[in-house]
Amino acid sequence: MRWKITIAYDGTDFHGWQKQIGFRTVQQDLEKAISPLVTEGANVAVNGSGRTDAGVHAHGQIAHFDLDRDMTPHQLRRAINGNLPSDDVRVMHAETVAPDFDARRDAVSKEYRYRIWNAEIMDPSERRTRAHVTKPLDLPAIHAAARLFIGTHDFAAFSANPLREVESTVRTVHSIEIFSDGPAVEFRVTGNGFLYKMVRSISGFLIAVGIGREKPEAVDEIIASKIRTARVESAVPQGLTLWRVFY
């Protein structure tokens, strides 16, 4: 039976999604939590829709895995959550899917949210999930810059190590919505796929525009250059949440 699970995690204490020897990762915690359910002690491979970096959170990460055991979604969720070592990661939803469902390959788009606290002093209750920006953000300028990212472009200049595991650096950004409520500012970015550190690079540049260090028009110029330079900085990981994966 192939299972599709929706996973939420607070990325603060994880070295990201991907298994790494000697580090705590979400994938590893899940595989350890599922392995007692496997008959004959076989290993379980939990395949995510994509990696998230150290410190990045997820509201709706998706993964698939195979399990030869008759369980209801409710039983499976309870069993995995009961085996997880800490409450900073939870399976929120589980369902059975066709045996050829692939969490990474079948994803048609993703939504990420980047959160900022725009005030002189960081509110302690927001510090784990928001980037701190002290200089007042120019939201109209951010809107103008955001519009220039929309569409199909070669995003090599807005990625770190852009050709890591991918053949093309062309991606389509469907939308970037900007929300603000007092000091709380949020960018909601959806697209058909994202290069390594692409959302953090876009968010970092939107912040640079917002504090007046860059002009909105620079987005076009930098995209056209196809070369990552020091002008593009990745915003800090704790501001980023993988919100939803669409199939």
Add this chain to the structure above:
Amino acid sequence: MRWKITIAYDGTDFHGWQKQIGFRTVQQDLEKAISPLVTEGANVAVNGSGRTDAGVHAHGQIAHFDLDRDMTPHQLRRAINGNLPSDDVRVMHAETVAPDFDARRDAVSKEYRYRIWNAEIMDPSERRTRAHVTKPLDLPAIHAAARLFIGTHDFAAFSANPLREVESTVRTVHSIEIFSDGPAVEFRVTGNGFLYKMVRSISGFLIAVGIGREKPEAVDEIIASKIRTARVESAVPQGLTLWRVFY
């Protein structure tokens, strides 16, 4: 010069407000952060509006202290925040006040907020600031029970160790507002003062009513008894935030 400061903290890693030898507390962190500003190395006493227990948060705790040094509010805030050992506590606001201002004695009322996540699975991003209640809460029943707490009563039965440091267990609860937005439920409790663990006891009882373990009418009966029994359970500390102190 007497200063009044507004302090926010994430209570997770503190053993509460009050100084205790061998434990990290908010009062101690603040006194250590202010002491380098004191001429002649005198000790600084930071006097809070009241204690908060281990694990309880604050959005607007208030404290006063004296400092013989000419600083602007901005300079003072920056200096203290720069000296604090961790970003889980911050001075959000500072102002000078009359030399007889007393953060505890002059407080006329306080607002506390108690937060709950009412869903089968706890969202990892909410786990540090909300109590987890899996059984669906009956909000009309909670409203009915909340109304019975309003007014001036002897709250001995809704406090732990009620006569600790107080002469009377009579308090006035001004209002209890109930907010809910999907799984997020919040009680906002204001009153002229609160006994030890009183807000957590009231919140714990509202939860007991919400899951059907108690009837709303039981509030009157238990208040009248003036005796704390096992029927009243303190809700977990991480759900509680000292929101605001009024002067």
